Amino acid sequence: MTTTLSPSPPSAGAARKPAGGPLAARFRVPGAFVLGAVLLVGVAPLVLSDFRLSLLAKYLCYAIVAVGVSLAWGRGGLLVLGQGVFFGLGGYAMAMHLKLADAAAAGSTLPDFMQLYGTSGALPWWWAPFAHPAFALAMTVLLPMAVAALLGLCVFRRRVKGAYFAILSQALAAALSIWLIGQQATTGGTNGLTDFQGFFGYDLDDPVNQRMVYFVIAAVLLLLMAAVRQLFVSRYGELLVAVRDAEERVRFLGYDPAAVKLVAYVGAAGMAGLAGALFVPAVGIISPALIGIVPSIGFVIGAAVGGRASLLGAVLGAIAVAWAQSTLSDAFPAAWTYLQGLLFVVAVGFLPGGLASLASAVRARRARPRTTPPAPTGGTA
Amino acid sequence: MNGDGLTVRDLRVTFDGFTAVDGVDLDIRPGDLRFLIGPNGAGKTTLVDAITGLVPSTGSVRFEGRELRGRPVHRIARLGIGRTFQTATVFEELTVLQNLDIAAGAGRGPLTLLRRRKEVPEPVTRALETTGLTGLRDRPAGALAHGQKQWLEIGMLLVQDVRLLLLDEPVAGMSHDEREATGELLRRVSGERTVVVIEHDMDFVRSFARSVTVLHAGRVLSEGSVADVQADARVQEVYLGSAAGSGSVPGSVPDSVPGSVPGSGSVPGGVPATATATVAEGA
Numbered sequence: 001m002t003t004t005l006s007p008s009p010p011s012a013g014a015a016r017k018p019a020g021g022p023l024a025a026r027f028r029v030p031g032a033f034v035l036g037a038v039l040l041v042g043v044a045p046l047v048l049s050d051f052r053l054s055l056l057a058k059y060l061c062y063a064i065v066a067v068g069v070s071l072a073w074g075r076g077g078l079l080v081l082g083q084g085v086f087f088g089l090g091g092y093a094m095a096m097h098l099k100l101a102d103a104a105a106a107g108s109t110l111p112d113f114m115q116l117y118g119t120s121g122a123l124p125w126w127w128a129p130f131a132h133p134a135f136a137l138a139m140t141v142l143l144p145m146a147v148a149a150l151l152g153l154c155v156f157r158r159r160v161k162g163a164y165f166a167i168l169s170q171a172l173a174a175a176l177s178i179w180l181i182g183q184q185a186t187t188g189g190t191n192g193l194t195d196f197q198g199f200f201g202y203d204l205d206d207p208v209n210q211r212m213v214y215f216v217i218a219a220v221l222l223l224l225m226a227a228v229r230q231l232f233v234s235r236y237g238e239l240l241v242a243v244r245d246a247e248e249r250v251r252f253l254g255y256d257p258a259a260v261k262l263v264a265y266v267g268a269a270g271m272a273g274l275a276g277a278l279f280v281p282a283v284g285i286i287s288p289a290l291i292g293i294v295p296s297i298g299f300v301i302g303a304a305v306g307g308r309a310s311l312l313g314a315v316l317g318a319i320a321v322a323w324a325q326s327t328l329s330d331a332f333p334a335a336w337t338y339l340q341g342l343l344f345v346v347a348v349g350f351l352p353g354g355l356a357s358l359a360s361a362v363r364a365r366r367a368r369p370r371t372t373p374p375a376p377t378g379g380t381a
Numbered sequence: 382m383n384g385d386g387l388t389v390r391d392l393r394v395t396f397d398g399f400t401a402v403d404g405v406d407l408d409i410r411p412g413d414l415r416f417l418i419g420p421n422g423a424g425k426t427t428l429v430d431a432i433t434g435l436v437p438s439t440g441s442v443r444f445e446g447r448e449l450r451g452r453p454v455h456r457i458a459r460l461g462i463g464r465t466f467q468t469a470t471v472f473e474e475l476t477v478l479q480n481l482d483i484a485a486g487a488g489r490g491p492l493t494l495l496r497r498r499k500e501v502p503e504p505v506t507r508a509l510e511t512t513g514l515t516g517l518r519d520r521p522a523g524a525l526a527h528g529q530k531q532w533l534e535i536g537m538l539l540v541q542d543v544r545l546l547l548l549d550e551p552v553a554g555m556s557h558d559e560r561e562a563t564g565e566l567l568r569r570v571s572g573e574r575t576v577v578v579i580e581h582d583m584d585f586v587r588s589f590a591r592s593v594t595v596l597h598a599g600r601v602l603s604e605g606s607v608a609d610v611q612a613d614a615r616v617q618e619v620y621l622g623s624a625a626g627s628g629s630v631p632g633s634v635p636d637s638v639p640g641s642v643p644g645s646g647s648v649p650g651g652v653p654a655t656a657t658a659t660v661a662e663g664a
C-alpha cells in the first residue's frame with residue numbers, strides 16, 4: 001500500500017555533512033563552547049589589565065543582549081529595535097536596589113541624589129520594594145519580560161509586521177528615556193543613577209570585586225549561549241524559523257504564530273534586562289542616554305554585522321562593535337555615529353547573514369561549485 | 382443539516398465591493414473525492430480561503446457539525462482541516478524532515494517543543510515513504526524540485542492527520558506519471574478522509590474525481606458526477622464561450638469540454654485553442 005509518489009525517486013539523497021567527519025562534527029559545538037569558556041574565564045583575566053577587563057565586562061553585557069537579538073531577530077525574524085527599553089528596565093531595577101543599599105549603609109532612607117534634588121523627602125512608593133535584594137533581582141528579568149509580553153500580545157495578535165513593529169519598538173525606547181529624563185527627582189533624570197558604592201555587600205571600588213563582577217557576567221553569557229543554542233536545535237527552534245519564513249503556512253498547520261513569536265520576544269527581553277542589570281555594577285551607571293533610540297539600534301548592529309542567525313556570530317559581532325565603538329568614538333565622536341549607521345545598512349542590506357554567512361558561503365562554494373547559494377535569511381517579521 | 386462532512390451554506394466573500402464568492406452552497410460527504418473546477422477567477426481559491434478562515438465571509442461553513450466561520454485559522458486547522466496552496470508553500474530553509482515534523486506537531490506540549498527531536502515520528506517516516514522523499518529528508522525544502530515541493534505539501538497534510546484536505550491545484554506542473562501517482566494517492570487517502578481538489582486539468586479530473594462542482598463567477602454552476610457535469614449545457618457554455626458558438630460543433634462539444642488528448646492533458650481536438658486554454662493549461 002505504500003507505493004511511492006515519485007515514479008523515479010532521485011538518487012541525490014546524501015545529507016550535507018560538515019567537513020571533518022562525524023566525530024569532529026559531533027564535538028565541534030561543545031568544543032567551541034569550551035574554548036570560549038577557557039578564553040573568557042581563564043585567559044582574559046590573566047592577560048588583561050583591570051581597566052581592560054572592566055571594558056570587556058561591558059562588551060560582554062552587550063553580547064548578552066545580542067544572544068537575545070539572535071533568538072528574536074535571527075531566528076524569529078522580529079526586528080527588535082527597542083531592546084534599550086528592556087536593558088533599561090533591568091538596569092534601573094538593579095541600580096535602584098544598589099542606591100537604596102548604599103543609602104541604608106550610610107544610615108539614610110533616601111538615595112543621595114534624592115537628597116540633592118529632594119522635593120518631598122519621602123521615598124516614592126515604587127522605589128520601596130527594590131530595597132529587597134531578591135525582589136530587585138527578580139525584577140531585573142521579570143519586569144522586562146512582563147512589558148515584552150504585554151506589548152507582544154497586542155502586536156503579534158494584530159499581526160503588526162516588519163517596519164511597524166520596529167518603529168513601535170523605537171518609539172517605546174524613546175518614550176522611556178524621555179520619561180526618565182522628565183522625572184529628575186525620582187530617577188536622576190539625564191544623569192541617570194550612578195556612583196554606586198557596594199554590590200550586595202561587596203565594595204565595588206575593590207578591583208577584586210570588579211573581577212568577580214566580570215566572572216559573573218562571563219558565566220551568565222556562557223549559560224545563556226548554551227541555553228539559546230539548545231533552543232535553536234529544539235523543535236521550538238525549527239518552528240520559530242518556520243514562523244519567520246512562512247507565518248501563514250504555520251497557521252494552517254494548527255499553530256498560533258503569535259504564541260511562537262511571543263516566546264522568543266519575551267526571552268530576548270529577559271536577556272536584555274539581565275544584561276542591563278549586570279551592566280550597572282560593571283560600568284557604574286545607567287542613564288537615559290544608554291537606553292534610548294541610538295543605543296537600541298546599537299544593540300542589534302553587532303548581531304547584524306556578526307550574523308544574526310548565528311549565535312556565535314551575533315555574540316562576536318556585538319563584542320567587536322562595542323570594542324570599535326569605545327575605541328573610535330573617543331577619537332572621532334561624530335564619525336562613529338555615521339559609521340554605526342553605515343554598518344547597519346551594509347549588514348542588513350548586503351550581507352543579511354552577517355560575517356558568519358561569509359564563512360559558510362565560502363565553504364558551500366568550495367563544496368558545490370556550480371549551484372548558487374541559497375536565498376539569504378528571511379527578512380524582518 | 383447533516384452532521385458529517387462539509388456543509389457550506391450561502392457563503393459570500395466580498396473584496397472592496399467585488400463579490401468573489403457569491404452565495405455558494407456545498408455538501409461534501411465524508412470520504413468523497415470532490416473536484417472543484419471552473420475558469421480562472423471563478424472563486425475556487427477564495428472559496429477554500431473562506432472555508433479555512435483566511436478571508437472573512439458571511440454565510441455558514443460547518444464541518445462535522447461544527448461551525449467554522451468566526452474561528453481563527455489555526456483553530457480551524459486544529460478541527461482537522463488542512464490545505465495546500467496554489468504555489469507550493471514549504472519552509473524553504475528547513476529540511477524535508479523538519480517540515481514534516483512541524484506539520485505533525487501542532488498538538489505538542491511546551492516540554493516536547495523545547496527538546497530536540499530524538500527520533501523520527503512514525504507518521505513522518507510513513508509520509509516520507511509515501512511521497513518518495515525518504516532519500517531527500519535532510520535536504521533543505523528550498524532545494525527541492527517543483528513537483529517534490531508539492532509532494533512535500535501533501536506529505537505535510539498526511540502527517541497533520543486532518544480529516545478534510547483542501548488541495549489547490551496539487552498536480553500543476555507535474556509530468557503525466559507524477560499526476561497519476563498523485564491521483565492514486567488522493568484516491569487512497571479519500572476513503573477515510575474527505576478530499577477536495579481544485580484542478581484545471583480535465584484529464585486528471587476525469588480519471589480521479591468521484592464528484593465534481595463547477596464554479597463560475599463565484600456561484601455553483603453545476604454539480605454531480607464527471608459525466609453529469611460534462612453533459613451540462615451551462616458548463617459547456619462557460620468553458621467554450623462564444624468562440625465555439627452554441628451548437629456549431631454539436632457532436633463534439635460534450636467530449637471536448639475536457640482536454641481529450643491522452644497524457645498531455647492539453648488542447649482537445651476540434652475546439653479553438655483559445656477557448657479551452659483555461660481548461661487545459663493547468664496554471
Ligand SMILES: Nc1ncnc2c1ncn2[C@@H]1O[C@H](COP(=O)(O)OP(=O)(O)OP(=O)(O)O)[C@@H](O)[C@H]1O
Pocket residue numbers: 396399401419420421422423424425426427428467
Ligand atoms: N485579496 C483579494 N482582493 C481582491 N480581489 C481578489 C482577492 N483575491 C481574489 N480576488 C479576486 O477574486 C476572484 C476569484 O479569485 P480566485 O483566486 O478565487 O479564483 P480561482 O478560481 O482560484 O482562479 P484560478 O483558477 O486562476 O486560480 C478573482 O477575480 C480575483 O481577482
Ligand SMILES: [Mg+2]
Pocket residue numbers: 425426427467549
Ligand atoms: Mg486559484
